[in-house]
Amino acid sequence: MTDGPTPDAVATAAPQGAERFLEVRGLKKYFPVKGGVLNRTIAHVQAVDDISFDVAKGETLGIVGESGCGKSTTARLLMRLIEPDSGTVHFDGRVIGASNGIPVREMRRQMQMVFQDSYSSLNARLPVEATVAFGPIVHGVSRPEARERARRLLYDVGLDASRFMKRYPHELSGGQRQRVNVARALALQPRVLILDEAVSALDKSVEAQVLNLLLDLKKEYDLTYVFISHDLNVVQYVSDRVLVMYLGQVVEIGPVDEIYANPRHPYTRALLSSRPSMDPERRITEPPLSGDPPNPINPPSGCRFHTRCAFANEVCARVTPVLSTFGDDARHEVACHMMSPGSGHPDAPARA
Amino acid sequence: MAEVEALRPGAEAEVPIGAIVARGYWGTVAYRLSQDPVTIAFGVVLILIFLAAIFAPVLAPHDPYKTNMPMRLTAIGTPGFLLGGDELGRDMLTRLLYGGRVSLFMGLTPVLLALLIGGSLGVTAGFVGGKVNMGIMRVMDVFYAFPTVLLAIGLTGALGTGSRNLLIAITVILSPPIARVAESVTTQVRAFDFVEAARASGADTSTIIRVHVLSNVLGPILIYTTSLVSVSIIISAGLSFLGFGVTPPTADWGLMLATLRTTIWANPYVAVLPGLMIFITSMCFNLLSDGMRNAMDMRF
Amino acid sequence: MDYILRRILYAIPIALGVTVIVFSLVYMGPVDPLTAVTPDDAEPHVIEMIKKQYGFDKPIPVQYLIWLKRALMGDFGVSLQSNRPVIEEVIPALRKTMMLAMVATGLAFSVAFVLGVLAAYHNGTWMDRIFTGTAVIGVSVPNYWLSIVLVVIFAVELNWLPAVGMGPRGSGEWEWDLVHIRYLILPVIAVSAIPVGIITRTTRACVLEMLSQEFVPALHSKGITSVRVLVHVVRNAAPTVLAATGIQFGHLLGGSILVETVFVWPGTGYLLNESIFRRDFPVLQGTIAVLAIFFVLINLIVDIVQTWLDPRIKRG
Ligand SMILES: Nc1ncnc2c1ncn2[C@@H]1O[C@H](COP(=O)(O)OP(=O)(O)O)[C@@H](O)[C@H]1O
Ligand code: SF4
Ligand SMILES: [Mg+2]
Secondary structure: OOOOOHHHHHHOOOOOOOOOEEEEEHHHEEEEEEEEOEEEEEEEEEEEEEEEEOOOOOOOOEEEOOOOOOHHHHHHHHHOOOOEEEEEEEOOOOOOOOOOOHHHHHHHHHHHEEEOOOOOOOOOOOOOOHHHHHHHHHHHHHHHHHHHHHHHHHHOOOHHHHHHHHOOHHHHHHHHHHHHHHHHHHHOOOOEEEOOOOOOOOHHHHHHHHHHHHHOOOOOOEEEEEEEOOHHHHHHHHHEEEEEOOOOOOEEEEEHHHHHHOOOOOHHHHHHHHHOOOHHOOOOOOOOOOOOOOOOOOOOOOOOOOOOOOOHHHHHHOOOOOOOOOOOOOEEEOHHHHHOOOOOOOOOOOOO | OHHHHHHHHHHHHOOOOOOOOOOHHHHHHHHHHHHHHHHHHHHHHHHHHHHHHOOOHHHHOOOOOOHHHHHHHHHHHHHEOOOOOOOOOOEEEHHHHHHHHHHHHHHHHHHHHHHHHHHHHHHHHHOOOOOHHHHHHHHHHHOOOOHHHHHHHHHHHOOOOOHHHHHHHHHHHHHHHHHHHHHHHHHHHHHHHHHHHHHHOOOHHHHHHHEEEEEEHHHHHHHHHHHHHHHHHHHHHHHHHHOOOOOOOOOOOHHHHHHOOOOOOOEEEHHHHHHHHHHHHHHHHHHHHHHHHHHHHHOO | HHHHHHHHHHHHHHHHHHHHHHHHHHHHOOHHHHHHHHOOOOOOHHHHHHHHHOOOOOOOOHHHHHHHHHHHOOOOOOOOOOOOOOOHHHHHHHHHHHHHHHHHHHHHHHHHHHHHHHHHHHHOOOHHHHHHHHHHHHOOOHHHHHHHHHHHHHHOOOOOOOOOOOOOHOOOOOOOOOHHHHHHHHHHHHHHHHHHHHHHHHHHHHHHHHHHHOHHHHHOOOOOOOHHHHHHHHHHHHHHHHHHHHHHHHHHHOHHHHHHHHOOOOOHHHHHHHHHHHOOOHHHHHHHHHHHHHHHHHHHHHHHHHHHOOOOOOOO
């Protein structure tokens, strides 16, 4: 990669000097929609539409956005649980799934995922010990050793193994089940953990416990997190950098303090203003989001947010804004015509 | 250990749902069955029928094949011929015991084969989905589109009579419904995140099916399959009754009923005995399967 | 509407699949297909003619198309036994089986619907247990054995009803008079056992589900009498129960072979049985083809009627 300010190079802004763990480029996934008398494909859900970002070693990248904006699809694409229509992911410098890259199976040993629904992500017919030991056994660890590892991990996630290892999921509370899920994800000793709404289904007090557990584990095991949530407070609490998604696209990305103190995209601002803030002084006065996001089957033209944006201008419906930096901070990028000199939007800064 | 515990935000603060002794799925099923007297009673009868069939050579008072013309159509209760004699004077009790072996075998084998064939087809279709699912299930639908007995008759008619072809025919008619049930529960299970989690753990398809899918779908598939045993016994004995199965002088409930049918004017009570055995066995299986359904149907 | 259209379109490949299976019956057996459809004493020129007619010198898919084309026009070949066109044997037999099945389905529906509703209404009581038990007996009893038992009781012991046949002196002509109806009673009862069991269970389950829904207490609270609630529940249960009844009718058409054999009732079942023992392959194949297509059609009609009666059903 060259030093020149190619759009690609700009879009990759990871913390300077840090090694990149994940480099996501142009990832795209459209799901076919079937219908009609003959049940043919009649349209596509543009679940993830050409997104690019980096994750540096040791950081936590938060991904936020309304439900249905493609967060889980992104997570599944990273894990290769679904095949992307196009785009590449480099894992530690090697392309996932390419012949000269890193095999999917090997990637999955180093990158693991915690699912949102703690109920459906645990097999009701297996005691938790077997669930946690499953991965290691699949990867050739002997059964006694895998069980031993499972027990150690259960302790690590705060469950007394001697009491819990023989239990079945329905005999656990939501928080306990999610701890088991974390233990299962750690069982392969991964380096990257994708947490897809990992605490969203939990009660507030339990959520805090599990979040702290995750922060502890991150230090203890030297992990890198991709932390997905629709809850802005939680994302602020755990993330180093934040990526904001809207209808399958990245609209803003930057360091957590920048994004929360200085959001630039009208969508981010609206999101932040609509959250119940603990701190009234930091509230941003912005018209809160109204209505539901448009249908991702036929997303709006130009800037996908223009149907709900208070600043939308004629150019917004016509031209798609590109994710790019706007000030001195090379790490903060936004996709909005108002931030782009010479875009034609009346509020855009003059061309430099 | 205590140290590790202390370091962690306490899970103990959360209330576990019920302080249940971990019994597991099958443990719970066994417990529930033990609470159901009707199912137990008919289960016991069924076990007795099976034991009687298995130990027929020990229990039977006579030779099942030795004809004894003076004892022809002897009444029930004749000393030494407790259940009377058949049209060739053979002891009915003996032949009913031996007949159980053949009839139970002919009734149960196709169910087991269909469980294997229909079950694997259905689980494969459900798990793989897409075109494979379409391919397998549409073929199943075609077989399903026949009235059960008619297809069995058509197949035995085409393949030729004899017990082997009879087994094949009944297996063919029982497989599609099992495949349908297996496909539908597997499709449901496949949507659970733990299947994706297992794939994310690096497991291949066969391991996922073996460890994660079968553990969840086997219960519902078995519930359904047990409900077919009675049908299978009735149809297989029925085909024997028509003369499509085993050949004389083999003792088989269906075939015995067929030969004795001609003697109803002489000794109707002896004549209906083999059918009574089919009826009792099939009823036991039906009630057992109802009981199993109640015991195994749980959501957690 | 969309569903109905899709359901009809879906029935076409199924029906074709059914014809493929019926067609391939000839190829499954140990005998070669030409022999199977040719009389044993056929002259060489007759054999030649049959060969041409069936297209035995052509590849199998072509043979299938030839067979299908003829089958669609009602030509299933000639009976090896009687030398008459198969269709002429099947149609009268079908009429007799149909009569048995219709009367039996009507009887089964009337009895089972009452049993099922009563069992559900008195859920958990002795009445429920007796009726549910009756249903279990209905599905557990081998109907060929039930036929024999009925003959033993009503013909051998009581001598009230005839044991076999469908008319005096073995006449094959049916008339709706008392003399003939006496012949119908026992076969109808025997054939109804399974439908009674299944329809009772379906009705009971369906009514129980209705009763467990919120609107029933709501109706009660509005001061509506239980009779009117019952009418409401029954109306809601009807589509499901009628569907089950329709399917049972279809199964009876193809499944009364054993009962017909016991009662020497000259329907399709009896015809099938004869054709197997006489190795009359064209008759076997033609009868199965006609019955199977009937079954597909009945299923289709049942589905459509059910959707039409019950607009709550939304199917994908
Ligand atoms: N397997 C799938 N098939 C079809 N559409 C899907 C599938 N998975 C997700 N989608 C659609 O893609 C969009 C993004 O979904 P998702 O990634 O789950 O969003 P999020 O996790 O942000 O809530 C939604 O509109 C969803 O309905
Ligand atoms: S590009 Fe236009 S519509 Fe989109 S966010 Fe910016 S101002 Fe709003
Ligand atoms: Mg999601």
